[in-house]
Amino acid sequence: MATYQRIVEAALEVLATRGWRHASVAEVAARAGVTRGAVQHHFKDRDGLFTASVQHIMDTRIHEIEALQHADYPDGERTRTIVHTIIELHQGTSFTAALQLCVAASDDPTLRSRVAAMELEVGARGFWALIELLRLDGNDPTVRTTVQAFLDSARGLGLAGMLNDDSRRRRLVADRWAAMLDELHTTNPDTRLRPNP
Amino acid sequence: MATYQRIVEAALEVLATRGWRHASVAEVAARAGVTRGAVQHHFKDRDGLFTASVQHIMDTRIHEIEALQHADYPDGERTRTIVHTIIELHQGTSFTAALQLCVAASDDPTLRSRVAAMELEVGARGFWALIELLRLDGNDPTVRTTVQAFLDSARGLGLAGMLNDDSRRRRLVADRWAAMLDELHTTNPDTRLRPNP
Numbered sequence: 001m002a003t004y005q006r007i008v009e010a011a012l013e014v015l016a017t018r019g020w021r022h023a024s025v026a027e028v029a030a031r032a033g034v035t036r037g038a039v040q041h042h043f044k045d046r047d048g049l050f051t052a053s054v055q056h057i058m059d060t061r062i063h064e065i066e067a068l069q070h071a072d073y074p075d076g077e078r079t080r081t082i083v084h085t086i087i088e089l090h091q092g093t094s095f096t097a098a099l100q101l102c103v104a105a106s107d108d109p110t111l112r113s114r115v116a117a118m119e120l121e122v123g124a125r126g127f128w129a130l131i132e133l134l135r136l137d138g139n140d141p142t143v144r145t146t147v148q149a150f151l152d153s154a155r156g157l158g159l160a161g162m163l164n165d166d167s168r169r170r171r172l173v174a175d176r177w178a179a180m181l182d183e184l185h186t187t188n189p190d191t192r193l194r195p196n197p
Numbered sequence: 198m199a200t201y202q203r204i205v206e207a208a209l210e211v212l213a214t215r216g217w218r219h220a221s222v223a224e225v226a227a228r229a230g231v232t233r234g235a236v237q238h239h240f241k242d243r244d245g246l247f248t249a250s251v252q253h254i255m256d257t258r259i260h261e262i263e264a265l266q267h268a269d270y271p272d273g274e275r276t277r278t279i280v281h282t283i284i285e286l287h288q289g290t291s292f293t294a295a296l297q298l299c300v301a302a303s304d305d306p307t308l309r310s311r312v313a314a315m316e317l318e319v320g321a322r323g324f325w326a327l328i329e330l331l332r333l334d335g336n337d338p339t340v341r342t343t344v345q346a347f348l349d350s351a352r353g354l355g356l357a358g359m360l361n362d363d364s365r366r367r368r369l370v371a372d373r374w375a376a377m378l379d380e381l382h383t384t385n386p387d388t389r390l391r392p393n394p
Binding site: 016017018019020021022096099100102103104105106107112115116119120123141142144145146148149150151152153154155156157158159160162163164169172173175176177180 | 213214215216217218219293296297299300301302303304309312313316317320338339341342343345346347348349350351352353354355356357359360361366369370372373374377
């Protein structure tokens with residue numbers, strides 16, 4: 001794995017487990033198996049290391065969502081597969097690391113403006129990628145608010161999965177979301193039979 | 198305000214802004230305008246102070262949800278009012294304090310089992326209170342997963358509201374949820390005309 005990638009993954013692990021205040025460059029370097037100098041070569045300073053690592057994983061997640069566009073799905077399983085994938089992307093270390101950053105930013109004016117802007121930008125990109133992926137009409141207010149409710153739900157499932165094994169319930173909620181999102185096609189005949197682009 | 202209540206509110210403020218590791222009994226006492234001895238009179242130790250304060254606010258929230266049962270609603274506004282209220286209960290200091298506790302617990306085995314149990318118990322009580330409030334059939338799998346998706350969404354909206362002023366989008370998502378939850382009655386004629394108990 002490239003050094004940059006190794007450092008980012010180590011930074012997310014350290015941020016997720018230690019929290020913003022206790023996450024150190026030294027621990028990231030040790031965990032990535034590189035020198036502190038190597039970390040400094042790639043990242044301006046400590047805060048830059050952790051914010052850029054969260055930004056990097058967010059970008060990666062958006063690309064993963066966009067890449068689903070070209071995946072093959074079994075008949076009738078397209079929405080369900082996409083919904084399950086997006087919900088699972090909101091679980092685990094990268095979710096916890098992003099959450100640690102948000103919680104820290106909520107009480108730190110400098111960090112807050114940076115992280116708030118990142119959240120808005122990533123949120124908008126994820127939203128439009130999903131609209132595209134589900135072949136929905138992003139100009140339809142009902143479509144927009146339903147997709148937003150789904151993305152909020154995915155975040156809420158991320159929280160619920162942090163403390164308890166919530167995987168069974170999560171699958172049931174995901175199946176229900178697939179049905180609710182598919183209903184948007186049924187009520188909107190224009191998009192119902194839109195061919196695979 | 199009673200001393201206990203003052204201490205709890207101060208503890209939530211301190212936990213929300215300082216985070217689990219930096220939240221101190223001294224700051225809580227100062228903020229509540231009481232002595233450290235007064236705090237120790239009500240709470241066993243530091244960890245007990247903060248976990249009991251989160252438990253207390255969760256209990257209060259559940260009682261607030263249950264109390265909505267007896268509220269008067271304008272015609273056709275019942276579901277919408279309930280949905281908006283529940284979403285707004287997931288905003289602000291008490292949400293951030295609970296989140297700080299969850300994040301800390303995710304990496305602390307002792308705290309984790311306690312907080313995980315609290316989350317399951319509060320989650321189940323909130324779920325059933327809402328089923329009752331919306332006069333839905335809790336045995337219907339579609340009803341159950343839709344209500345769970347809504348509560349996950351409310352949590353996700355809590356996260357989104359921490360960094361940006363998300364109130365406009367939140368109102369739109371809330372209205373959409375009111376419509377989706379009302380549809381559960383339409384598709385289930387038994388509950389459609391159930392009288393106000």
